[in-house]
Amino acid sequence: MDKNKVLPFCPVETTVGLISNKWKVLILRELLSGTKRFGELKNGIEGISQKVLTQNLRSMENDGLIERQVYAEVPPKVEYFLSDLGNSLRPIINSMKEWGLGYHEMVKNT
Amino acid sequence: MDKNKVLPFCPVETTVGLISNKWKVLILRELLSGTKRFGELKNGIEGISQKVLTQNLRSMENDGLIERQVYAEVPPKVEYFLSDLGNSLRPIINSMKEWGLGYHEMVKNT
DNA sequence: CAGTATCCAGAGCGATACTG
DNA sequence: CAGTATCGCTCTGGATACTG
Numbered sequence A, B: 001m002d003k004n005k006v007l008p009f010c011p012v013e014t015t016v017g018l019i020s021n022k023w024k025v026l027i028l029r030e031l032l033s034g035t036k037r038f039g040e041l042k043n044g045i046e047g048i049s050q051k052v053l054t055q056n057l058r059s060m061e062n063d064g065l066i067e068r069q070v071y072a073e074v075p076p077k078v079e080y081f082l083s084d085l086g087n088s089l090r091p092i093i094n095s096m097k098e099w100g101l102g103y104h105e106m107v108k109n110t
Numbered sequence C: 001c002a003g004t005a006t007c008c009a010g011a012g013c014g015a016t017a018c019t020g
Numbered sequence D: 001c002a003g004t005a006t007c008g009c010t011c012t013g014g015a016t017a018c019t020g
Helices: A011-019 A022-032 A038-044 A050-062 A090-108 B011-019 B022-032 B038-044 B050-062 B090-108
Strands: A066-071 A077-082 B066-071 B077-082
Touching (some): A011 B022, A011 B090, A038 A050, A050 A066, A090 B011, B011 B022, B022 B038, B022 B090, B038 B050, B038 B077
Antiparallel strands (some): B066 B077
């Protein structure tokens, strides 16, 4: 979502526009617990390919949700962490976590 | 998401599995304000095609998030409304609404 | 009105190879 | 290690036409 684009009227739509996809939410989940390296993210998110991880990281960086720190070392080291904006999404991810926990309980007792 | 599938370990992943896609969230948003007919949903969600709306409604019905009531009339009338499970997602959508409102404010003051 | 069926274009994604 | 580049397939989703 480009900052130059007109915002949708509905705030829910704005939010889904920024975190519409499954991978972005899982990346946020990883980064909520602190700064992570590229490889750590890749290992932490089951089923994500390198390409898709890179794509989503770039997109989220563009949207201002995360930040990227490159260390001039060999071998290279790149760290990702939440911006203030990204961090402000914490309540949403927590809601999703809470709901998921409740759902797990429900399924178990069926 | 099939009930027969094993649940992901992470509750966040469970939740995104059920509402991973943009349209589903917007359908939930519509139904949070009460029962809606097919046409009302179509009109209320800008940019959604009939096909995609139908697909997502079926999927959400399968997941137990919404329910479907068909009236034996001519012309046909079909109503959709949230199940208890679907209704329990309300806090998540509200979080998204709150965040979106804050984001709108932020963008305006830039 | 609320769908289903069909076709087709394009996006998304995995696999693989290469690089600073 | 953390990418980029390219290929090829799948699958989503739009457009259109038809129906109980």
